[in-house]
Amino acid sequence: MNQWTLQRFRYLLKNSISSRDLLLGKSLQSHYIKSTIPPSTYIANHFITLYAKCAQLPLARNAFDQIPHPNVFSFNAIISAYAKQSQMHVAHQLFDQIPHPDTVSWNTLISGYAGLAQTAQVVNLFAEMRSTGVDADGFTLSGVVAASGGDVGLIEQVHAVAVYAGFGGCVSVGNALITYYGKCGCLEEAKKVYDEMGEVKDEVSWNSMIVAYGQHKEGVKALGLFQEMARRGVVVDMFTTASVLTAFTCLEDLCGGVQFHAQLIKTGFHQNSHVASGLIDMYSKCGGGGVLDFKRVFEEIEEPDLVLWNTMISGYSQSEEFSEEALLCFRRIQRVGYNPDDCTFVCVISSCSNLSSPSQGKQIHTLAIKSNIPTNRVSVENALIAMYSKCGNLRDARRVFEKMSEHNTVSFNSLIAGYAQHGHGLESLAVFRRMLESDNAPTSITFISVLSACAHTGKVDEGWKYFNMMKESFGIEPVTEHYSCMIDLLGRSGKLDEAERLIETMPFDPGSISWAALLGACRTHGNIELGAKAAKKFMELEPYNAAPYVMLGNIYASAGMWEEFATVRKLMRDRGVRKKPGCSWIEINKRTHVFVAEDCSHPRIGEIREFLEEMYRKMRKLGYVPDVSWALVKDGGAVEGEREIMLGHHSEKLAIAFGLLSTKEGEPILVVKNLRVCGDCHTAIKFISAITGREITVRDAHRFHCFKEGRCSCGDYW
Structure with missing residues (x-):
């Protein structure tokens, strides 16, 4: 083969890699084997890279095994191939065979473990890398930050190393720090990193900060940042627009979201699957008859991917009224050839919960077992616990819980809530005590269920104990829902004066949920005067909610005060308030x-x-x-x-x-x-x-x- 032919061969090989043309690559390899070209590690490395990018692991390994003396690049390419297929044990074995691994070798292994959220492995590798004297770069530090798993202390340590090593201005490191500080809720730290990046910032930096604000319901700040981004002429891509939609969603600003949707139609972004997911999420969560709107968004996408299907199912599952549609969507996913993932199952199981359909729930459970979900199985199991609980089947809910290989906070919260809702206060509190003995710290949501369990079993002293424990032991500030549980507990126990005092001494204005709890207790104990006061406060906060009118009407009717009852009914009519008709299924x-x-x-x-x-x-x-x-x-x-x-x-x-x-x-x-x-x-x-x-x-x-x-x-x- 002359020099011109060899150059042409190398050109075609590089082109097959960039275009991921597997057929061309195989043809070139066949030609290479039959030709007189001397064995070349350089060419073999390119074949490994091609097959790795095309997810053809056996072919990549075969090309590697045929190299008499593989160099570091050869090892890096095949390690990357195994890492991308999550076969880290093989990748690590190959890494150990490299005489002198370079920075790319370490980064490849660290990135592979980071993708599997194996934080301990990443930290150990990073420490070993530094001890061997190999220089870390921006990709190394970004990989370690990505593997932090919400460990703020680890992120801060890597941040310090990055500044000390001179990578404080590195865009990839800064973006990773913004992203993961944001995920941990450390918005001040994220903003500080963002500001310190100065004019080095790229569109990923802007997007990461906007996402961080959106994730933590700082929608106003997210939109402000987007406006500044637009003024400066920074390129707006699908990730930016999706992040802005998240901001409108967290603000429940349907009007602003619709206007932004109109702009997206003008630019053509609305037909992007990633952006469409954001639109569907916004319409489903912001109310206002959004189902028809997000169906229209979905129908404009020619080839919806699995993520978009999942968003559609999630949108339907937001409302009990449309949960049946979520199940139909799930069946359509299977018909078009997609394999449901963990997110699909979580959303469709939630729909079964809304429908209180034990037969549908069991079918989905069976499919989830058969599908052998490779990642995040715990989220599916948590959804199953909630589903069985809502379908009145605590036995199966507990069985799922006990069979789990690992529990997280949501697992405990789901079971505690299930027992509390069924009136099994002792079992609910027993699971809570088991949680305290585990490595899973209770959250604000945990205590709502715990206090609810106390309320439904009349355990006033225990209720106060857990209410005080929130702040004293776990630094959790009680919010309206916690106070409402305590008001409910005191009210159910007949301690109406104490319940009223708690409302009056709350550190913030009591919401309608607190007055509703007191009103319900007044209905139970027939306290007409306090009930009227609670109903009036409730009506002031939510004048078009039928609940306070109906509850006050019940109090008057029980006492035979029919004139007062008629006055409440007239007030409802005058204000155009309609009582939701009762139905059972x-x-x-x-x-x-x-x-x-x-x-x-x-x-x-x-x-x-x-x-x-x-x-x-x-x-x-x-x-x-x-x-x-x-x-x-x-x-x-x-x-x-x-x-x-x-x-x-x-x-x-x-x-x-x-x-x-x-x-x-x-x-x-x-x-x-x-x-x-x-x-x-x-x-x-x-x-x-x-x-x-x-x-x-x-x-x-x-x-x-x-x-x-x-x-x-x-x-x-x-």
Whole structure:
């Protein structure tokens, strides 16, 4: 082969690498083997690089093994190939065979372990690299920062090394520090690094800072930075626009987001899959009928990738109303040939939770096991714990928890919340104590569930203990939700004066959730004066929310104060406030049946009502007396018998009757209601469970009630 032919061969080989043309590469290698070109480590290294970039690991290894005397570049290329396939044990073995590894060798190994979030391995390699005298560069330091795993102390150490070694102005190091300081919530540190980069900054630097602000709900600062970026003429790419959309989302600024969407259409960015994901996320989280909008965004993408499909499923799963659509999306993903990843499963499992569909949930669980998800399996298992809990199946939720190879904070939080919602306060607190003994520190969310467990079991002293523990032991400042749990706990225990004092001494203005907790307690204990005060405060904060009107109306109706009851109803009408209609649903043979009060639409409604009438006869013999105060009709507007009939046709009773008629003897049933279960229904379902010998679980808007043998898991403390 003459010199001209050899040059042409090398040109084609380099071209095949840059274009990832595997067919051309194989043809060139075949020609190379048959030719008279003397064996060349240089050429072999290029073949290794080509096959590594094309994810053809066996071919890359074969090319490497044929080199008589591989040089450092040869080792680096094959190590990189194994690292990209996450086969770090082989990559490390090859690394150990290099007589004198250079900086690229160390960086390749560090980068591979960093990609797998193996922080300890990265730290050890970095220390070993420095001890051998090999100089670290910007890529080394960026890799170590990327492997920090949220360890702020490690990031600060690498930051100090970078400044000492003269890499403080290195763009890749600065960008990594901004990104990971941002992920850890250290926004001041991230901004300091950003400012110190001066005019060295590239578009990645701007994007990283905007993302950091957006992730931590500093949307105003993110948008301000974007405006400055645009003024300076910095190139805006898909990552910038996606970051800006995150800022609009965290601000819940649908109007601003729509205007920005219009600009994206003009520039053509809206057809980018990455940007489309941001648009779908914004429309799904900012309300305002966004489902139609994000469906339109999705349909404009010719070839949606898995990330976009996942965002679509996540968008649907934000609302119980569209959770069925999320499941349809999941099935479409499989039909078009994508393999669901951990994010897909987390989103679709969340939809099963919204639907309270145990059959769908079990199917998805089976698929997740068969799919053998390679990464972040713990997030899928956490979603399964939450799903089984919301479907009333604590046994399977606990089974998933115990079978996990590792637990994180979310795992404990999910199980603690599950037990708390079901009224199993002792079990909830036992899991919390187990969490304290583990390496997983409780979070603000943990304490909401713990305090809720105390509230539902009347443990006032323990509640105060855990409330004080938050700040004293873990430095967590209580927020509105924690105070509301304590108000709920005190109110349920009849300590209404103490609950009112806590509201008055809160370090910030109590939100509607706090007044709602007090109002609910006043309804339970019949405190009319304080209930009226709490309702008024609630109405001032949320004048178009039906809850305070309905709850105050209940208080007046229970006390027979029909004029006051009528005044509240008139106020609702005058303000145009509508009470959400109560509905209940039950899944039978993988089909969901929905019922509303006074329902006449179900094909078996006659049979259902006959069943309930027979049940009422049996219940009365056992001492059941209808509590007509829950039939909210002005006294005199309906006779006693009519009010009893109204109670008998509440949606939860209809759903339970249908469930008992449609399932086998002894089979437990689960009913879901969109509102709080009424007091008369709660009493009636206890009688029904005793008469039928069935376990009946009702999931209402606040918690689970598991009725068995005439008793409820809440202990009538709800």
